[in-house]
Amino acid sequence: MQTAENYIHGQWVKDYDAHRRGDSIDPATGEVAAHFVEATLPEVDAAIASARAAFERTTWAQQPKLRSDVLRLFADRLEHNKAQVVQTLVQLNGKLQREAEGEVMAGISELRYYAGLVRNLFGRVIEMEPHVYSHIEREAIGVAAIIVPWNAPVTLLVRSLAPALAAGCTVVIKAAHQTALVHAQVMACLVADERIPTGVIHSFVEQGSEATQHLCAHPEVDVISFTGSTHVGKQIALSTAKNLTRLSLELGGKAPAIVRADADIEAAVRGIVGGACVMAGQMCTAISRVLVHESVAIDFSAQLAHALSCVKVGPGHLPASAMGPLLDVRNRDRILGEVRAASQDCRVLLAGIVPTDTPRGGAFITPSLVATQDLSSHYVQDEIFGPLITLEHFESDDDAVHRANATRYGLAASVWTRDFRAARNVARRIKFGNVWVNAHNRLFAEIETGGYRQSGFGRLHGVEGLNDFMETKHVFMPCND
DSSP states (O other): OOEEOOEETTEEOOOOOGGGEEEEEETTTTEEEEEEEOOOHHHHHHHHHHHHHHHHHSSGGGOHHHHHHHHHHHHHHHHHTHHHHHHHHHHHHOOOHHHHHHHHHHHHHHHHHHHHHGGGOOOEEEEEETTEEEEEEEEEOSEEEEEOOSSSTTHHHHHHHHHHHHHTOEEEEEEEGGGHHHHHHHHHHHHTOTTSOTTSEEEEEESSSHHHHHHHHOTTOOEEEEESOHHHHHHHHHHHTTTTOEEEEEOOOOEEEEEOTTSOHHHHHHHHHHHHHGGGGOSTTSEEEEEEETTTHHHHHHHHHHHHHTOOBOOTTSTTOSBOOOSOHHHHHHHHHHHHHHHHHSEEEEOOOOOTTSOTTOOOOOOEEEEOOOTTSHHHHSOOOSSEEEEEEESSHHHHHHHHTSSSEESEEEEEOSOHHHHHHHHHHSOOSEEEESOOOOOOTTSOBOOEETTEESOBSTGGGGGGGEEEEEEEEEOOO
């Protein structure tokens, strides 16, 4: 059984006490599938110091062609090792084989995209007076801390790591312990490149939060890129206040799918089921609310409930599975409790259960659908992070916009309609950073993504994905004799 180790100052740390070794669990069986080594505070301090020294004393930030080549070779190695990474991702995360393959391929695409952008980091120059110039220069911010969650440990690593390295930063990465071995396999594809100066890359694993809090509060960290819950994002923001550390946060979501009366109902049902059940609903952009026009609500709700009841739940490696398990039994039981409690305030149209044809010990649960019109309901307001979807009806586009905006989240939404002028109008008025029309969860390396309101700030992917890892400097230079 493999063990995920920490990578500090150019080497995998082999010397560790046995009591620091933890277990990563296969959510489909509940059995131990891999081990990880929990980092110590001295190791995190050593990583930050090494990253600072590498940034200040090497030419990494001044070598765009080298950084481009490193990212390109990283992508090639990851593609070469795709089968192994996918297999481990399915085993430790529980997601479907096709979801894992899509995640790894998205990471490869992202690396190649930023490998191209590295060589196009231009500033600008203006002559303010005769022979007097102002140079606007773009340069790396310094040491970047990247905190990676368990639900998409490849793409959510790469979408921060690739622009950080492209910008010329040095990095310290905190990986999720649940998927630590996946992370180690991906990192091995990067650090095998001997051209990377020692100290540019560091990675550690932690099950608790002490080392992560230490990382976030450290004065030598210049930017923190975090993907995770809004609650934890707020804690990170508080810990950085003393140093005014720059933050890039993609936080929680409560994604609504707005179904207008003129929508293709069958296509909308198919798309919404896929958008709600992706990664068993454990995705911040997954559909968790469905808003349907009252004129088609009865027919639509019947079709949606039937389609959700037909979702085949099973282990991710089986081709017949349409949705994998939750991360662990604790989260499965949490969702079961949410379904039981829903009957007190909502109308339960479909109650999720533990299927009898899945492995014992697995964290499997079928999808749930509950109806409510109460915008103050916990099921409307709070991120549940699982395959539990709320159904609401609306009277008009104005009502749909009001209901969609009635939460503190603003990460992702979709609009389902045949009227593209109406779709554009609704998309303009709802306060979400990502709006898809007749689709959901379409994410691309080239296209920025991020949240409004309490879903975070900053953007990942695309050209703007570099902004959080770069500074803009004005250099005034008179050239008169």
